[in-house]
Amino acid sequence: MNGYNEIGSTSCRHRVLIEARSPYFQLVEPGVRNVEDIEPWQGGLLKIRPGRIRCLTGSRVTDASVSVASVSVEIFVESPEGALDDCDDVIEESYQSPRGHLSVVDCRNRLVHELPALPAGPASYRLRYHLRNQAPNRVGEYLLQIWAAEVAPSAALKITSSLGNLWHSAA
Structure with a gap:
């Protein structure tokens, strides 16, 4: 796995x-x-526990020639x-x-990419998770945006895929 970084002032x-x-x-x-293995995961497309954020992809890629999907993490x-x-x-949690420090790991808990320290250190943050190309045999694209913010209710900002409707049917 590989990655690249783009860094701006904010x-x-x-x-x-x-x-x-x-x-x-x-x-x-x-x-x-x-x-x-200890606690059941609850939630929706984002499943959150202290120190751990699980981002569901709902991948349905069966084409063996397709080997990677793109994940972007933006910290603001x-x-x-x-x-x-x-x-x-698109959902928010x-x-x-x-x-105050996160790393991206795959579904086998293997390190994919270490992220820089979060801007407010140990604190409350808002997560906005975008999913794109969720149709069968399409390679999904995933964007997770993170910024310091007060705790707020979960929000389903846009739900159109079958995976989104499975987890956020009331949206």
């Missing part, structure tokens, strides 16, 4: 590649143990503008960061 963007057939990827904080100092037009699903 934001940074990290693009990484994951296996196209992965059902999810995660962002984890250092020292957080894997809790999936303040709330970014919402871009919903090119996405199938709050996340309490215990350490």
Whole structure:
């Protein structure tokens, strides 16, 4: 897996590649143990536990020639503008960061990319998760935006895919 970084004065963007057939990827904080066998995961397209964010992809790629999918993580100092037009699903959730530092790992808990420290350190953050190309045998694209913010209710900003409707049917 590989990645690249674009850094601006108020934001940074990290693009990484994951296996196209992965059902999810995660962002984890250092020292957080894997809790999936201990506690049931609840939530929707984002499943959040202290120190761990699981991003569902709902991958339905069966074409063996397709090997990677694109994941972008953008970290902002303040709330970014919402871009919903090119996405199938967009949701927002709050996340309490215990350490202020996240890494992207794949569904097998293998490190894919280490992210820089979050701008407010250990604090409350808002997550906006965009999913695109969610049709069968299409390679999905995933964007997770992160910024410091007060805790707020979950929000389904746009839901059009079958995966989004499965987890966020009331949207």
